[in-house]
Amino acid sequence: MADSHKNYTFQGDVGSVESHGHVVSSGNHNTINSAAGEVKGDYKSLHNAQNYTSEQAQILTELKKAETQIQKLLTQLQAQGHSPELAQREAANYLATKAKQTPEFKDRLKTWGHYLGDAAANNLIGTGTIEVIKLGLNLIGFPMP
Numbered sequence: 001m002a003d004s005h006k007n008y009t010f011q012g013d014v015g016s017v018e019s020h021g022h023v024v025s026s027g028n029h030n031t032i033n034s035a036a037g038e039v040k041g042d043y044k045s046l047h048n049a050q051n052y053t054s055e056q057a058q059i060l061t062e063l064k065k066a067e068t069q070i071q072k073l074l075t076q077l078q079a080q081g082h083s084p085e086l087a088q089r090e091a092a093n094y095l096a097t098k099a100k101q102t103p104e105f106k107d108r109l110k111t112w113g114h115y116l117g118d119a120a121a122n123n124l125i126g127t128g129t130i131e132v133i134k135l136g137l138n139l140i141g142f143p144m145p
Helices: 043-050 054-079 084-101 103-121 127-139
Strands: 022-026 029-034 037-042
Touching: 054 084, 054 103, 054 127, 084 103, 084 127, 103 127
Parallel strands: none
Antiparallel strands: 022 029, 029 037
């Protein structure tokens, strides 16, 4: 069922994945509404609640935003008949291709990789997103356990 000629696009600044839905940003607070649901992220709250630096909290907030888009893509691929595993591989291939084409995104993806454990432990992202990011990193030669 995989079609190697399909294109999947995340839109946003280099190093981020943004919602195609409604995005509201005010200072350090972001709200994203999309088909995958609503994500609210306030990295100051993360910083205060978990003793994260503002940079760490910002990275975790980015990871949560990326999860929204990854989950949306996984849902789309599964609706087209892809198995969950194939959908994860397709999404990982997209991340790897973007990372190979854009050094800034590659660096951001590697940074996300360093924070996967923290994000998972704090229930910020799910296992599907973790697997997609790990697979993507493996495809660019940055293996994750």
